[in-house]
Amino acid sequence: MNNLFGHRRRIYQRWAERTFLVAAYFALAVSLVTLAVLITDILMTGASRLSWDFITSFPSRRAGRAGVYSPLVGTFYMIVLTAVISFPVGVGAAIYLEEYAKKNFFTSLIEINIANLAGVPSIIYGLLSLELFVRLLNLGRSLIAGSLTMVLLILPIIILVSREALKTVPRSVREASFALGASRWQTIWHQVLPISLPGILTGTILALSRAIGETAPLIMIGALTYIAFLPDGLSSPFTVLPIQIFNWVSRPQHAFAVNAAAAIIVLLGVLLSMNAFAVWLRNRLQKRVSW
């Protein structure tokens, strides 16, 4: 009897495993095919429109002469500014919460709020920024206001990811460091941070990739669509690629839809090179970890 049950269980388990495997393959195939179809569609529509002129021309009413110069440069500035501001603040907050903060009611309140903020729709951040940065702090619809909006948007993600990365550092490393007489600061700066850095960087770049594609909060704070000059200061007006794409997609003439596809390719290019940079940075840092 026992044998019979054991046999049945084995058959059931094998069957379950296969079903699960098929389901997993199916899930993978669905997402890959969807992605492939989208990218092929975009490439087929937009690739012919892509040229150096397209990159270096300002927007225009004539679809054939329009380009993405000002939105591309605007995107670049905004992302660099966002990264420069959000990285130290986010990692700093994560280090405090993970390494210094005492576990009490106050810190758990902060933790819950950060986790919740990571799930807040981006348009809410736009509304907040419109009042706080654009109107109250009187920054206007400037590059710095847009970047700060994005900082707010991705800060919860950076903090969460950095904390997870800090958690992966074994306790033994910290204890060994303390045992050798290192202070808490020395332990964090020389041991904990270098080990967790690849994880932190990956998370930060992923968060920045999200920021690069965001439109809603920027439209909310009143980012612009037509600009025929480049931003030349923190208080300068700016536009970004997603806004230009959104505008072109909603124009009646088909030629603008082609422009939008080409601009999407440019945006994908920016995203891919950012991710490539992240991978390079991570590999470079990872190789050196030895303790």
Add this chain to the structure above:
Amino acid sequence: MNKRKSMFLVKISIITTFVLLLLFAAGRPVHAADIIAIDGSSTVYPITEAVAEEFGAVNRSARITVGVSGSGGGFKKFCRGETDISDASRPIKKKEIDLCKKNKVEFIELPIAYDGLAVVVNPANKWAETMTVAELKVLWEPKAQGKITKWNQVRSGWPNKKIKLFGPGVDSGTFDYFTEAIVGKAQASRGDFTSSEDDNVLVLGVAADKYALGFFGLAYYQENRDKLKVVGINNGSATVKPSPKTVENGSYTPLSRPLFIYVRKDSVKRPEVNEFVEFYLKEGPALAREVGYISLPSDIMSVVTQKYRKGVTNSIYSGNPSVGKSLKSLLNNSVALK
């Protein structure tokens, strides 16, 4: 080993900061004053974009920014004094005038082009060649919601099939105008229709469903003639299909509307803003035609130019909708009064 790692990170951040500083130091400082800030309707945007582009070509130092917040969103910023010019696909409303007044923003209202609203159906639709304003009202008024769902409820003899409705976003000036012209009150509409801020979504929706009906700007119909069929509108005296000609000569009523720019009076004192508006009035009609709108006849344009030069403030509609009013006589009155 770890030290080198940290040093690498420090180096990277120093370089990034340095590059960033360099980039900003290289440019000249911007004063908000020399930027001509424009925002507002997405319908008017293509015209303003074209004018800004041409103006930039002859006037290299001009720094113009154009945003797309919608007519309502544009007025919100305009009446707070945040922009110099506001694009609008409908006249300014009473509460927006009050807001402007509260913030001491005086404005000059300038009609710059006409636009038609096209009511469209699927090309396979062989029955709805024309519709009366009353039939459109039956179909779109608020009490139609959930009740008028089939074509034969609009006119007996039409198919007993479910009608699928498409319309622009409820924040758009287009939606305001259509509801005003058809139902009689802005924003009064049934809510059970597919709405999108992106008119191309509406085009695709109507093109994909034999029993669909939608409305949007004439330019979207003209670019998609092969996918759509336009419905002639019977306004009681004649049945007219929208076209640049019928919109310009005023026979396509009530679904033709003027488009506007609102210029802040204080901003006109700045020479670059004044030059830009003069340029807009001169080149606007040709550029409006080029981007798919209908230009105002030259006699109206000359009154508009007079109105601007005399600095006639306030709205010729005084907060009321523009439906069913003659642009020309209103303009003439306002200029003559000054």
